[in-house]
Amino acid sequence: MQGLSVKNARNCLSPAVIVGLLKDASNHADVNLVNAKLLVKEAGLNVTTSHNPTVPGEQVCGEGLLSVALAGAPYQAVGFVQGTTPVLQALNGVAFRPEVPLHRGLALLLFRAQPSNHAMLSTMIGLLAEAGVQLLSYQTSVVSNGETWHVMGISSLLPSLDTWKQHVTKAFKFHF
Structure with a gap:
């Protein structure tokens, strides 16, 4: 997905990120795209996502970025998928060069x-x-x-x- 595609898919990406966050940490074995938003609210968390085609001052060719923040948490992570590997590009606005691969x-x-x-x-x-x-x-x-x-x-x-x-x-x- 690129730029506008990621922006338009934000409603799907948010539950996907939540599933990734809750899958191993939750006592609910059946976390999925349908119930993810409800389960995260039951856990007392509020996940927000936003989309920017690039990090301010950065140019990323052909990639869209996804920013995820947990309400009340002091950290905001920005990343994207590079090939098939998710990478962390910035933490609280501070960039990593090269990006940190997340496995x-x-x-x-x-x-x-x-x-x-x-x-x-x-x-x-x-x-x-x-x-x-x-x-x-x-x-x-x-x-x-x-x-x-x-x-x-x-x-x-x-x-x-x-x-x-x-x-x-x-x-x-x-x-x-």
Whole structure:
């Protein structure tokens, strides 16, 4: 799908995104495109989607972007499908170059930190090792407001981010 097609298909894409969010996390085994919006409301969440042909200041050839935000959540993700792989292009308006590929079953650890902290990466890898978690991939965003977003693909989700929060500005985990 491209540009206008994605804009026109927004009513279908929103339930599809919700199904993806709820499928593994929900105790409802029968999450589908028909009941997804109702189930997400029952869970107390409000998912909104918007479409922009490109991220402001960016040109993406032949691709439409989908922006998803959960009401009350402090994060807004923007992405698109590149071939058959969904990719994260920006988080809270900060771009990733290249985009972060999102693979089913991959646990992600996302955190924001100052790029001038040269020991940060080795500290984070040490924290992963202490938790018995392997680093599978690593990517950073462009610098924005003196900080960068870091995305680590990891072998499993960490039980807690308490030890991470003393080293970074923000941190959260996500399982796609």
